[in-house]
Amino acid sequence: MKLHYGNHRGGALAALFVLLLPILLPTLFTPLGHASPSILSEWNAPKPRHSRLLKSALQRQTSNAQQSDLWIPLANQGWKPCVESTTAPTLPEKSQGYIQVFLDGGLNQQRMGICDAVAVAKILNATLVIPYLEVNPVWRDSSTFMDIFDVDHFINVLKDDISIVRELPYEFSWSTREYYAAAIRATRVKTAPLHASANWYLENVLPILQSYEIAAISPFSHRLAFENLPMDIQRLRCKVNFQALVFVPHVRALGDALVSRLRYPPRKRWSTWY
Ligand SMILES: *[C@@H]1O[C@H](CO)[C@@H](O)[C@H](O)[C@H]1NC(C)=O
Numbered sequence: 001m002k003l004h005y006g007n008h009r010g011g012a013l014a015a016l017f018v019l020l021l022p023i024l025l026p027t028l029f030t031p032l033g034h035a036s037p038s039i040l041s042e043w044n045a046p047k048p049r050h051s052r053l054l055k056s057a058l059q060r061q062t063s064n065a066q067q068s069d070l071w072i073p074l075a076n077q078g079w080k081p082c083v084e085s086t087t088a089p090t091l092p093e094k095s096q097g098y099i100q101v102f103l104d105g106g107l108n109q110q111r112m113g114i115c116d117a118v119a120v121a122k123i124l125n126a127t128l129v130i131p132y133l134e135v136n137p138v139w140r141d142s143s144t145f146m147d148i149f150d151v152d153h154f155i156n157v158l159k160d161d162i163s164i165v166r167e168l169p170y171e172f173s174w175s176t177r178e179y180y181a182a183a184i185r186a187t188r189v190k191t192a193p194l195h196a197s198a199n200w201y202l203e204n205v206l207p208i209l210q211s212y213e214i215a216a217i218s219p220f221s222h223r224l225a226f227e228n229l230p231m232d233i234q235r236l237r238c239k240v241n242f243q244a245l246v247f248v249p250h251v252r253a254l255g256d257a258l259v260s261r262l263r264y265p266p267r268k269r270w271s272t273w274y
Contacts, residue, residue, distance in 0.1 A: 070262075081242065085235050089160040092125035096206065097213035098168060099126040101220040102177060104134040107141075107148070109221050114145075115240040116224040118162060119233050120217070123198045124206055127163040130154075132177060150246050157244040161236055172214050180216055187212045192223040198233065 099121045103113040110133050121128035130151060135142050145151065146166075155164045168175060180188045189205055201224075208215040217223065247255070 082235060082238055085232060087232070089236075091160065091163065094125075095127045095163055096125045097127070097209035097215065098129055098165070098172060098175075099124065099205075099209075100129045100132070100168070100175060100214065100216040102132045102134055102180075102216070102218035103220055104136065105221045106136055106139060111241070111245060113221050114149075114245065115237040116222075117220065118158060118240045118244075119224055119229070119237050120201055120205075121162045121164075122233060122236055123201050124209060126209060126215075127165055129168055130164065130166050146248075148247060148251065150248050153246050154244045158240065161239070168214070175214055175216055180218060185216075187214050187216055189215055189217040190219075192217055192220065194222050195225040196223050197225050198229055 099117065101113065101117045101120075103110040103117075105113070110131075114131050117128055117131050120126075130145050133143065133145055133148075151166060155166075158164060167173075175187060179185065187208060189208065192204075193200065205215050205217070246252075
């Protein structure tokens with residue numbers, strides 16, 4: 001399209017074009033992630049890939065009793081907690097530096113990523129910065145670690161295993177998500193393979209820590225192997241998942257309220273509950 005700014009008709013046409021632009025190209029004019037739902041919901045409408053399954057699930061009648069059964073803890077199947085170690089946990093004499101991780105995925109993936117981050121910090125004798133939870137493009141949940149998990153409890157339960165800081169000290173405050181998004185940076189570890197071994201971290205991340213006293217690992221989801229890790233590292237992962245990570249009180253209260261609703265539907269217990 002050629003616009004003639006010199007003559008009047010061309011100028012008017014150009015002005016009209018500029019006026020119409022938001023209508024022709026609406027997404028250009030809405031901030032990322034906040035496009036008007038009427039337009040986006042049509043474009044992003046999920047496609048029912050398993051429509052037969054979905055239909056039968058919706059048609060199936062589930063009684064209240066069955067629903068509340070879902071929330072009852074499973075019967076003991078002989079599994080035993082393995083978080084107790086035979087040797088007392090020890091903190092390294094000297095921290096090798098700071099480990100920062102940026103976790104994408106849904107909450108479950110992020111939770112696994114937190115367990116892995118503690119394990120990697122332990123492998124490297126590093127100080128862990130409270131992990132950064134990326135906003136997931138599907139859920140668009142911007143909650144931070146401390147919005148979801150009890151940070152004091154997390155740090156306290158792991159205090160004899162690794163050092164954890166809520167945020168970087170001032171001299172490293174340049175090391176942010178924005179800093180790593182803007183250019184290639186020497187302190188960013190971008191190439192951690194899926195299910196990397198402990199040795200991979202010792203060979204590839206330790207030198208960065210030794211040079212810069214900080215390493216930011218992103219992406220980090222699923223970047224630590226399940227197999228062939230020292231037993232104490234595996235135990236530490238379990239300890240993070242089953243002891244260190246607890247939800248903040250208002251999330252727990254919501255969970256408890258949902259469970260009691262399902263177990264004791266309000267209509268039946270009206271008189272005693274209200
Ligand atoms: C971490 O500390 C332990 C004990 O203090 C030591 O044996 C190990 O070599 C250290 N590893 C690194 C990577 O600093």
